[in-house]
Amino acid sequence: MGKSGSHLETKLIHAGDPETPIEGAVSMPVFQSSTFLYSGAGSYHDLRYIRLNNTPNHLALHRKLAALENAEAALVTASGMAAISVVFLALLSPGDHFLVQGCLYGGTHSFITKDLAALGISFDFFDGDHPGSWERLLRPETRMIYAETMTNPLLGVADLKAVASFAKNHGLVSVIDNTFASPVNFRPPEWGFDLSVHSCTKYLNGHSDIVAGAVIGRAELVEEITHTMNHLGGSLDPHACFLLDRGLKTLAVRMGYQNESALKIARFLEAHPKIEKVNYPGLASHPAHERARALFDGFSGMLSFELAGDVKVADRFLENVQIPFVAPSLGGVESLITRPATTSHSGLTPEERKALGISDTLIRFSVGLEATDDLIEDFKQALRV
Numbered sequence: 113m114g115k116s117g118s119h120l121e122t123k124l125i126h127a128g129d130p131e132t133p134i135e136g137a138v139s140m141p142v143f144q145s146s147t148f149l150y151s152g153a154g155s156y157h158d159l160r161y162i163r164l165n166n167t168p169n170h171l172a173l174h175r176k177l178a179a180l181e182n183a184e185a186a187l188v189t190a191s192g193m194a195a196i197s198v199v200f201l202a203l204l205s206p207g208d209h210f211l212v213q214g215c216l217y218g219g220t221h222s223f224i225t226k227d228l229a230a231l232g233i234s235f236d237f238f239d240g241d242h243p244g245s246w247e248r249l250l251r252p253e254t255r256m257i258y259a260e261t262m263t264n265p266l267l268g269v270a271d272l273k274a275v276a277s278f279a280k281n282h283g284l285v286s287v288i289d290n291t292f293a294s295p296v297n298f299r300p301p302e303w304g305f306d307l308s309v310h311s312c313t314k315y316l317n318g319h320s321d322i323v324a325g326a327v328i329g330r331a332e333l334v335e336e337i338t339h340t341m342n343h344l345g346g347s348l349d350p351h352a353c354f355l356l357d358r359g360l361k362t363l364a365v366r367m368g369y370q371n372e373s374a375l376k377i378a379r380f381l382e383a384h385p386k387i388e389k390v391n392y393p394g395l396a397s398h399p400a401h402e403r404a405r406a407l408f409d410g411f412s413g414m415l416s417f418e419l420a421g422d423v424k425v426a427d428r429f430l431e432n433v434q435i436p437f438v439a440p441s442l443g444g445v446e447s448l449i450t451r452p453a454t455t456s457h458s459g460l461t462p463e464e465r466k467a468l469g470i471s472d473t474l475i476r477f478s479v480g481l482e483a484t485d486d487l488i489e490d491f492k493q494a495l496r497v
């Protein structure tokens with residue numbers, strides 16, 4: 113079994129570390145060296161250099177990240193968007209076509225609709241709830257299907273099992289953005305996905321102090337993607353690798369707490385007369401609750417809700433809350449709250465937002481590690497005034 117054990121909690125602490133601690137250090141040292149002695153590498157990609165993603169800090173993280181999702185390989189990147197964009201750029205060529213889920217992370221949405229479109233790579237949106245409608249979107253040049261574990265900010269859960277098997281049946285590469293669930297709650301390779309991508313900026317690092325990303329999955333795909341990334345230059349600095357590894361060690365403890373806290377807060381909000389609607393896959397009222405229960409080990413720390421009233425009511429609520437920071441991003445130790453119409457989805461037109469179901473009074477909440485009762489008391493007072 114070895115030091116990494118067979119459970120995720122143990123892997124988070126030990127997987128990937130050198131078998132013999134370096135100089136006896138129980139914590140992986142930072143190798144802050146851009147280049148390393150030439151040792152007979154036959155290929156450009158095997159030279160040791162920070163941009164080539166292969167310093168000891170990168171390699172230790174790659175092993176850990178792969179172990180967490182029971183995958184073959186992993187690549188750590190300079191940001192979540194670096195991971196997402198390199199997957200598309202490495203695996204798709206001009207003339208190719210792919211399928212993407214309807215409600216995507218804003219950065220991914222604009223990358224696909226603007227940058228990839230400019231390269232002659234086309235796509236169609238698929239409806240995650242209706243696998244029967246996907247086949248007619250296929251073309252001879254369709255190469256990939258791309259989904260998100262939970263959509264932002266409505267926390268929709270697509271039929272992910274169907275996505276992976278649809279890809280297998282039609283020879284497509286299946287890719288999923290697993291940022292919102294984290295490997296604690298969902299491990300895409302176990303469901304047949306070829307690749308998962310993460311913004312490690314969020315839960316994996318968990319402390320809102322670095323930006324990082326990862327691609328995890330099948331070894332031959334990760335190698336191809338790594339070679340493209342070596343050219344694009346989006347490697348993670350060794351010190352950020354060290355911080356990400358340190359953050360990962362507490363992921364299971366943090367995520368377990370956030371899963372529980374978010375469920376309690378979602379239940380409180382659902383029962384509150386000034387709240388119109390709560391979106392949280394852990395609630396029995398969520399349209400995909402049964403599906404989420406089958407897929408996930410926990411429902412994560414993200415939820416969103418609509419306040420009764422207009423934009424003024426929503427803005428007043430944001431002014432009144434005292435504990436959460438009003439700030440974009442998510443998955444940190446501190447609770448963060450936003451109004452997506454003015455943050456993550458401000459790049460969309462009001463019509464596009466309406467079509468996606470993102471109302472102007474929708475509030476998105478990332479539950480931190482504060483006491484659940486303090487957060488509930490804070491919401492109570494903010495809703496009272």
Ligand SMILES: *Cc1c(COP(=O)(O)O)cnc(C)c1O
Pocket residue numbers: 191192193194196217219260264289291292310311312313314323324325
């Ligand atoms: C934040 C986020 C990204 C982008 O990650 P960065 O680290 O900010 O580049 C991608 N997908 C999801 C779901 C995210 O929440």
